[in-house]
Amino acid sequence: MLKNNWPPYDTVRDMIKDGCLFVPIGCKSSPSEEIEWRMSFSLAEKRLVHSMNHTQFLIYALLKLFLKEVVENNIILKGLLCSYFMKTLVFWEIMETKIPWTPSYLVQHFWNCFRRLLGWIDKEYCPNFFLPENNMFIGKIHxxxxxNLLKELGSLYRQGYLILQNIPVIRNELERWRLEPQRSVSCGVRRSKIIEKLLLVFYVELPYDISSPAIYKILSSSR
Structure with a gap:
């Protein structure tokens, strides 16, 4: 039985039809790495990503941005985590959470994913979405x-919802709009309200009041 009706049944049907791939990549901690093959679910992963709604996709993009601009810029943490872990976080969050996947809960979903990541690190276990018994942290997170991960990410966790200000592109965008309020007026009332809500989230700590178009604009500007 699928939780939260996700993935959609038609997506599951297509994933089963696609099957999986076998690639000549062994486990790095295995003595027989050179002769091992790995199951790849890349086709299924693409279908899952395509089945995401707008808010779910933004969470995925936000996590990748956090990995790139915060985690990878920390010399102690560089190379320890990867975007595949972020994708896996989103898959599990979508399937297991009971919180609505709407723009008003965007920040809370990011926070839940971050908390889930810390739990995985603490247990040294990152369950593959397709084969949960497969621990993707083996040989890497221990x-x-x-x-180091618990110490550095733990310090970020204690910042609460303001953690997103550690992403330079978001922090700079927020500061720019704060210092140039007349720009929101020139862009019309709708855009003004979007920026106002975004500023409230990060400066007044109202985590449930956020607009996805504003975040989408910030993410797009980082490409």
């Missing part, structure tokens, strides 16, 4: 790597 010992000193685990301690």
């Amino acid at each position: 010992g000193e790597n685990k301690r």
